[in-house]
Amino acid sequence: MLKKILFCLILLALAAPLARTADAQDATPVCVGAGCVHDDDVNRVAKKLFCPVCENVPLDVCPTQACIQWRATIREKLEAGWSEQQILDYFAQQYGERVLAQPSTRGINILVWVIPPVAVLGGAVAVWYFLRQMTRARPAPPGAPEGGPEPAEAGPSPAAADKYAAQLEQELERRR
């Protein structure tokens, strides 16, 4: 019962990334006109882009000259009233999809999002079948399991094989 609940919870958690619409993005422009766009607004967009010249460095923290220019471009676009998505699309179109920190869901790129949850679900199903098979296939012959004492039904013995721990458990049990 408890395990089932745990299992469901985990499955739910795994499905979470599929709901890609989760974080709603503000599409409205910050403000329009020169001088009113704050550095933080620029960085908010820059965070979603990668540096064009260095490997895997987010644009908002990259100190190279190319990135300084790109951030200036973002500022101009914001001042011209572009939305975040428009700016991201602009950069992706100009320089290719590699500048986006998060791959799009277009074309083959959908696979990057689909495969991990499918793999984990597949693994979960495999583990489930394995567990069922291991418990059903060979019912325990009464009284003759190999090695180790049969743990008491009520005894919460975290390691029944560990003699010391078993003794410890009994001790606690007696006091209850």
Add this chain to the structure above:
Amino acid sequence: MIANLGYFSLLVALASSAYATVMAVLSVRRRQPAWLASAHNAALLTWPLITLASLCLIYLLVTEQYEIEYVAHVSSRAMPTYLKVTALWGGQAGSLLFWGWLMASFAGLAMLRKWDRDRVLMPYVIAVTMITLGFFLGLVVFVENPFARIWQLPSGENVIAMLQPAGTVQYIPPDGQGLNPLLRHPGMIIHPPMLYLGFVSFAIPYAFAMAALITRRADDAWIRTTRRWTLVGWLFLSLGLILGGRWAYDVLGWGGYWGWDPVENAAFMPWLTSTAFLHSVMIQEKRGMLKKWNMVLIILTYALVIFGTFLTRSGVLSSVHAFAQSAIGPAFFTFIGLTFIASLTLLFREWDHLRSESQLDSLLSRESAFLLNNLLFMGIAASVFWGTVFPMISELATGQKISVGPPFYNRVAGPQFAALVLLMGVAPLVAWRKASARQLGRMMLVPFAAAVVLVVALAATGMRSWGALLGFGISAFVALTTLIEFGRGTRARMKTSQENAFTALFTLMARNRRRYGGYIIHLGVVLMTIGVVGTNFFQQETQGRLRLGEQLTLGRYVMTYDGLDEFVTDDDRQVARATVSVYRDARLITQLHPRRDFYFASSQPMTIPGVRSSIEDDLYVLLVDWEPIASNGATFKLYVNPLVNWIWVGGLVFILGTLVAAWPDAEERRRVVVAAGVRVGS
């Protein structure tokens, strides 16, 4: 001269690893014990030879012999001596040599152990370790030679070769290019060696596993023999990862400690599979189950170790097409493919002999909790693997490169981590074989209630992020269940042996090092989880341009811009160093010096943050830009990283726990021998 000596000793080392491999295998085929002794000696010989080669390279680095291409590439006159020494692993060829040296060291240690009970495994342990070593030596000798010299053609072009090509003269650059600025940090002394140690040490359990498969003795002996190896390797790998995070935080200047960079992932994937392995071997030891699966895990870990080295060394990350430009990429690819296929073939050959000795009594048992643990670890490993290799797949399929950045990993791996941490709190309470749900519920009741109270209290104080609430709730729950386990044990011991609380706790842990070491590791993970949740959900940042004397506010902090100095240092950097005052709640607490270093030789800028740490949060200040006349203005970026120090404290606790678990334990050894005896006898 010294370079020739180094190269020559590498050649001899390569020959002796090949000789050891062949003689070890032949000694079994032809039943010649003397040949095995010879293979053993040849394997031992590789260590002094590669040590000599490494010392030669260090000598060349320290004495500034820039006619050697590698030396000119990774060091320069201005570098301090300790960095010149660490430049041994600062570039491609040197780090492959260093890998080989560590491999030879571990192989040597394995050779020197007592081989009384499992002598039959020895030929194949020699063969597998020497093949791995031989591969790396082959790369160093034939592809990336750290001792190659620079020669100049009459046309002025440079040729890199060991011996003088016809019609060339030797070229000695006046100075070297110097180490990549990112690597000029004291962390360079310890972080790469730790990671490499972690990587290399997994070759030993893998070698024993393969030997067990080949000799058809794939019972539990190989697991018992290599248990401490695995734990020590895992310790180094964990240490390498934690140190890497700290280094990134101190040096990379982006306010974070983990960026899901492919290079980080390369080290993280074998850690994930080996952690799964460390857990799942317990089922095999206690119940004789999952023998095939444990083989798969050790094979995967070994493959991922080589794959990780391949990722970081082949240039495949910048582009799949760069990969073919050096022979190193295809060589790695072939080696990974061949060893992986060979390992799996051996495993399938033994498939029917690796049958489970017992069956599951209940779905609610420690065994199934461990399976769930393995599922999650493998799920995270698969997700990380997929995210890391997908840009290459996409480039091959469409010709267009894409980036898979942190948002992907946070979304895909984040929930799995949360589930894993939750499981970490529940699983230790679940009994082996068959647990009672009622009993389990009773044990979890108090921690669960406490966690709920905490979540409600946090929500009442205005915390609205459900992810953070869940994260803190799970952390509290796991911390409590784990601490209660310590409490229960101590109380019981106090009662049975009349000891005081402190002695009782100490003896309890001393008698069950593995278990309580594991629990300490779990507590370390909880502390780190709290830090990760804090920084992921509550990091604040702002950026602004300040004139002298102006201030920038972020959360409880106010920062004023006091001044900026620009100067050139002895080691050829131009440094712009700002001075800022930090106020919290309107009280001056400290002055910080964020700076920007520009390295002339590599024309690379480095952003060094100014950090004010407390257990509550860090104020992390970056100097982003400044005007030619600095008083006119400078741009600063501020981060408040809540709870980030919990990660480092958690890391220390984690390492401490691993040490407790891995420490040699006389009593445990006796128990293992007895258990093995019982198993053989039954």
